[in-house]
Amino acid sequence: MRVALFVACFNDALFPGTGRAVTELLERLGHEVVFNADQTCCGQMHWASGYHREAADLARGVTRVFQGGEVVVTPSASCAATMRESYPRIARTAGDPALAAAVETLAVYELTEFLVDVLGLVDVGAYFPHRVTYHPTCHSLRSLGVGDRPLRLLRAVKGLDLVELPAADECCGFGGAFAMKNADVSVAMVADKVRHIRDTSADVVCAVDNSCLAHIDGALSRLRGGVQVMHLAEILAGTEGP
Amino acid sequence: MTPVPVGMPKFATTARTALADPRLRRDLRNTAGARRERSAQAVAATPDWEELREAGRAIRDRTLLSLDTYLQELERAVTEAGGTVHWARNAARAGRVITGLIGRDAEVITSASPVTREIGLAGALATAGIKASETDLAELIEGFRASHPDAASIRELFQREIPAATAELAEDPAALAEVARTHLRDRFLSADVAVCGADFAIADTGTLVLVEGEGDGRMCLTLPRTLIVVAALDAVVPSWEDMEVFLQLLPRASSGDPMSPSVSTWTGLVPGDGPAEFHLVLVDNGRTTALADEVGRESLRCIRCTACSAVCPVYERTGAGPYGPVLPGPIGAVLTPQLRGVERAFEASLPYASTLCGACADVCPVKIDIPGLLVHLRGQVIESRRRRPVPTPEMMLMRTVAWTMGDRRRYETAMQRTTRGARLLARGGRIKRLPGLLGKWTEARDLPAPPRESFRAWWRKRDGRS
Numbered sequence: 001m002r003v004a005l006f007v008a009c010f011n012d013a014l015f016p017g018t019g020r021a022v023t024e025l026l027e028r029l030g031h032e033v034v035f036n037a038d039q040t041c042c043g044q045m046h047w048a049s050g051y052h053r054e055a056a057d058l059a060r061g062v063t064r065v066f067q068g069g070e071v072v073v074t075p076s077a078s079c080a081a082t083m084r085e086s087y088p089r090i091a092r093t094a095g096d097p098a099l100a101a102a103v104e105t106l107a108v109y110e111l112t113e114f115l116v117d118v119l120g121l122v123d124v125g126a127y128f129p130h131r132v133t134y135h136p137t138c139h140s141l142r143s144l145g146v147g148d149r150p151l152r153l154l155r156a157v158k159g160l161d162l163v164e165l166p167a168a169d170e171c172c173g174f175g176g177a178f179a180m181k182n183a184d185v186s187v188a189m190v191a192d193k194v195r196h197i198r199d200t201s202a203d204v205v206c207a208v209d210n211s212c213l214a215h216i217d218g219a220l221s222r223l224r225g226g227v228q229v230m231h232l233a234e235i236l237a238g239t240e241g242p
Numbered sequence: 243m244t245p246v247p248v249g250m251p252k253f254a255t256t257a258r259t260a261l262a263d264p265r266l267r268r269d270l271r272n273t274a275g276a277r278r279e280r281s282a283q284a285v286a287a288t289p290d291w292e293e294l295r296e297a298g299r300a301i302r303d304r305t306l307l308s309l310d311t312y313l314q315e316l317e318r319a320v321t322e323a324g325g326t327v328h329w330a331r332n333a334a335r336a337g338r339v340i341t342g343l344i345g346r347d348a349e350v351i352t353s354a355s356p357v358t359r360e361i362g363l364a365g366a367l368a369t370a371g372i373k374a375s376e377t378d379l380a381e382l383i384e385g386f387r388a389s390h391p392d393a394a395s396i397r398e399l400f401q402r403e404i405p406a407a408t409a410e411l412a413e414d415p416a417a418l419a420e421v422a423r424t425h426l427r428d429r430f431l432s433a434d435v436a437v438c439g440a441d442f443a444i445a446d447t448g449t450l451v452l453v454e455g456e457g458d459g460r461m462c463l464t465l466p467r468t469l470i471v472v473a474a475l476d477a478v479v480p481s482w483e484d485m486e487v488f489l490q491l492l493p494r495a496s497s498g499d500p501m502s503p504s505v506s507t508w509t510g511l512v513p514g515d516g517p518a519e520f521h522l523v524l525v526d527n528g529r530t531t532a533l534a535d536e537v538g539r540e541s542l543r544c545i546r547c548t549a550c551s552a553v554c555p556v557y558e559r560t561g562a563g564p565y566g567p568v569l570p571g572p573i574g575a576v577l578t579p580q581l582r583g584v585e586r587a588f589e590a591s592l593p594y595a596s597t598l599c600g601a602c603a604d605v606c607p608v609k610i611d612i613p614g615l616l617v618h619l620r621g622q623v624i625e626s627r628r629r630r631p632v633p634t635p636e637m638m639l640m641r642t643v644a645w646t647m648g649d650r651r652r653y654e655t656a657m658q659r660t661t662r663g664a665r666l667l668a669r670g671g672r673i674k675r676l677p678g679l680l681g682k683w684t685e686a687r688d689l690p691a692p693p694r695e696s697f698r699a700w701w702r703k704r705d706g707r708s
Contacts, residue, residue: 007697007698009647009653010695011697012657012697013657013660013661013692013697014690014697015690016693016695016696016697016699016700017693019700020252020696020697020700023701028506029365035698035701037698037701037702038650039652040647040648040649040650040653041643041647041653042645043490043644045640045643046640046643046644047617048598048617048620049620049624049640050617050619050620050621050622050623050624050625051624051637051640051641051644052594052621052624054640054641054644057644057648058644058647058648061647061648077611086617089614089617093621100571137598138598138599138601141600142599142600142601142604143604168658169601170555170600170601171555171597171599173555173597174597175596175597175598176597177594178596178597178598179682179683179687180679180680180682180683181254181591181594181682182253182254182257182556182594182595183254183682183683183685183686184254184257184261185254185257185261185556185559185560185595186260186597186630187685187686187687188261189555189556189559190560190599190687213335214689214690215687217688217690218683218687218688218689219686219687221672221687222674222686222687222688222690
């Protein structure tokens, strides 16, 4: 299958390893990955912060990059939720029927949705001999409703010791601009998330969104937590042998 | 306008104080955990919960769309039953109506409810020189709602405020409750006028409904000669048949009980039984403005169950205080700016007091999309800022980012420059301090240094193109 990758702007700049992992994983599974370099930002940050006019401009850009019918896969659950859930609202707020029609044709899948629902896979042939815990990010859990798809994928990884995260479904406190505008509450929240992660004795905490992971990692690193943060795609891309 | 202290500080400012209070943090944590569990059990034990939620949503939406008709029907029914209906455009007007109905020397009791708090009833009575006793125990203990005091501090307070509370009073909840009960009973028996809120008003029969945990409101309804009831415009419910849905939703969502401890319903006056005079004050206070907003009006579905607060990770750490006196929690962060406008700093900060995690929307018994409404209100905040002559630093940054992202070349150039700059700030692959607006992030969190090679650079190289 031909898959158009939406890498997400912050992955492009800050976490290129995630984009590489998605590419390697999908190619290993026998699919063709294309990357349209005209893609930039989905507009999530602007929409969620109240800059709705700017969000509409960015959404228009996305609809020009990804043509109707094309299967778009992204390793960012919050960007997927923005394109699927917020774009119709962005178009309505902007009073732009052309944009509303264009966003209807977008077929965006978060990576684990694509693997489990479209490809019908749970075992992707990955090998990762480490103790891992999984944080279900709010957008993946409550906006997209990915459910246990990431956990099913993780359970099928060879050598992986999956440990349950206490209070897993509680927000890490990132919330985009919230992390700056309400830094104190945000830090109080991530402090508890870090405590729960440390309680699992996991070597690695993974998720399907690098923005939440950057928040968790930022606190873990500052506290010398000794737990590594990884996007799920990077675990699934790992294989046995050299 | 609701009497909120002018220039009340932003959410983040008050939150900082709350976060540093160990007892508040502990109490909030314990309460939230217990409430979540109880509500989840109640919902699990109600097989038609989702149908009930959908019915609740539909009834609220239908009512709001014909609110004028139902309100007129309510006025007719209340009047026919012997009551007098007063209309108050805002909180100040409601205060004047109520104080105007009370004689100078009358002994007054009040029972706090969301709507009486919203209109600032206690302040209005005090300003008019009317001495009133509060019968809601939580309200009686000043600051109880925000500070969650323990038995020791309640005992101390009673000893200061209640003559019958002697030095021998035990630090035991039952003994404390008994002292409060005896104290309040005297107030109920001697009062001339009672002022309380109604949670629902049934349009076709003119019946008012009060749902409560302690039952002090019910004492207001039966004993004093004059009864003044305050209800918000959105308290109206078309019929008894509709009421049944809310009486099932409300207790399960609010406390996890299948039924509220005390549900009082009353219709007008009955000669020789209960009050001899009955007034209903219907308060708008910004609701018709909220109703005119096609997206925002959804918030008026709220039945004040506080289920959203119980699951909110922000509320669990800050408590009610930073949300101001109108209504706490996620729905308060929506309704307060809707009712009071988004021009001032406090109201403008409320829609941002959320990570948009969505836990509230999952539990709301009338399916209010609280995160969606918060984003909608953030849009209103930014639109109001756009009208200012000088843009805020944040607005300049956000516009620049949007302009940069609007074109591939601009984006790639900016990414290269930012990566280079950020790598200069990094030590050992981590950035520990960022300048300007982003400095709030690095107060307590690191950021990884951006790798030299972006994803698109890797892709270009791999693709064999330059």
